[in-house]
Amino acid sequence: MSESIDLGLRILDHQLLDKDGRRCGNVDDLAIEGGPGESAEVVAILVGPDVWRGRAGWIGRAAAWVAGGRRVRVPWSEVAEVSAHVQLKKTAPEYGLGRLDDRLRPYLEKIPGANR
């Protein structure tokens, strides 16, 4: 079973969801292996502000600097499903995704009503 898709339109910049449907980043870029004369294949999804550096000139670099440059590489073999979103096979922390949310949570939880 195979399907023809356009990467820029259907995958790039789309929402990443982990196994439990948690939003854990966007597809900031795709890593492709194989050059001219060889077969080429998408091998990984690149996630994180560090990836923005290469995507919008100085304004992208500025945004990456502001957001703090991290980069996470998720192998394409970890993709469970491509629909309107891209769903992964495991939970976000197993890929190092959504770390900032996880780090912030304990602080917010100190305030009453944070888990209403």
Next chain:
Amino acid sequence: MAVVAAALLAGCNGGTVDQHALKQDSKTISSLATEGGLFAGQVARGESTGPYTRIQSDNLGRLAANLADALGRRKTSPGIEPKVRTAGRLAAQVAEQFKALHDHPTDRAVARSVQQAFGPLADHADKLAK
């Protein structure tokens, strides 16, 4: 965007007062005086609340005082200085009336006299705007 905003805000109250600016400011004075008359009328009839009268007269009075300050001080185009200063004095008088309302927000007699004072002020400002 910020630059445009800053330039516009700066343009509002700086520079020389020319014929156009005089006309514009006189219109604003007239508008404030007319609004003040309407407002004082409500207070005189007892159709207002104390806090509203006190605060709103202060807000409107501040607009008038800013104008008075600017028209009294700023340089003017040649030949219209007397008119500009007159407008400045008018604005100051409008501000004074609002001050009276602000100081006695529940006194209907004061409101009545303020209402009567605003009428001629508005007419005078209207004339300057022409």
Next chain:
Amino acid sequence: MRTLSSLLRRQVVTEGGRKLGRCYDIRAELTQTSLKVTGLCVGRQGWAEHFGLPRLGHIRGHDPVPWEAVVSIEGDRIVVRDIQ
């Protein structure tokens, strides 16, 4: 290794020097286990349709240039064999 974004918006030219336009997307084949690149979507025609605008008149997009036709990727250009 290269990235998808580094391929997009590059000028696509043939070895003979004919300009085919910019590469506005990369076509690929999705299976259960892999995502293989099959071609380059090139040129202005079909661009609007690609991005979901209603088609204007009878203009249709070209078929993508097959990946096998790519000879080299240099600077901001992608060079392909003259096959069309």
Next chain:
Amino acid sequence: MNKIFGVALGILAAIGGFVDIGDLVFNVAAGATFGYQLLWVVVIGVVGIITYSEMCGRVSAVSQKAVFDAVRERVGFKAGLITLIAAEIVNAMTLTAEVGGVAICLQLLSGLPYRVLIVLAAIVLGIVVWVVNFDWIERIFGYGGLCLLVFAVAAVKLHPDWGAVGHGFVPHVDTGNKLLYAYFAVGLLGAAMTPYEVYFYSSGAVEEGWTVKDLGLNRLNAIVGYGLGGFLSFALMIVGGALFLGKGIEPETLGSIAMGAQVPLGEIGLILALVGILFAVAGASIDTLFSGAYDLAQFCGYEWGRHKSPAGAPRFTLTWIVLLILAMLAVMTGVDAVKLTEFAVIFSVVALPLTYLPILLVANDKAYMKEYANGRLANTLGIFYFVIILIVALTAIPLMILTNLGQA
């Protein structure tokens, strides 16, 4: 029966929630300057927001995408980033104006010192958003905003020339000052079609898990909620025209707008108007607060949601807290909320095309939308409005400068 009741309550809340400080300022000012002549522009603006909200709601129901997801996917990373920055700046300005409006209303009602009330307003808004379930927030502020209906009563009581009002609904330009007329037209369109409304609406649709079964409800919500909300805009403009125009008054403060209900209806009119404005701008503060947080979260891809508990979407929560504090500090500088509103509305118009284009594109994408893609009516209206938005976006800032913010 219960369902109809629920829908009716939702619609009431939507009417009360439609008007924000931009609508208040521009509708009354337009009425005070041009009488009823610009009513037709409000109609165009309201149909525009209905068109695009319906589209957004449909896209969200079918593809689970909120507006800023669509923005980044469709216009690309770079243009998406620029749209995000523009949207956040405009949003912060709007939020500041709304929070300032809350403080002014509180002051006019209580007479307490302004600065104390700014802090109080920010703290109360923060606590409400933190503690109260969003369904209740929507109801409280929506129903409170219904007090604005006092302006409809005021409009009738002021005995406007109904013939002239009727004529105002017919598109026409009948003035010597065409630039000023155009400026107000642009402002009215901007106030009716504010981008934060679609960010907010579509995000809610995704969160509440709408599906194709909810498309009828989506249409009803958009048409009736915004349509009746537009009715309040008419009332505001008619009050502006009937009360202020003849006397040559240019209302420059929020308190002056409240006077529009005080003059025909007395003290009770004044109080209802102030309470209505208070709830309307407080509700809009919360909407803009969330919109700013939604846009950033969707652009970056992390968790968001007004129905989640604060700890359920940490970065989203932190974003709105920071935005609220920034807005509070900005209001503390003593900036004039009414002037700032004008800037915010005019600048928001500039950001409109890049917000509405992606919606139009995704709504046409058969791969996601299947049989729910835009039909002929939605596309005709969608493209018509997109062209209007483009023209308005290009002319907004030149008009603002040429008319010195509607002064000349």
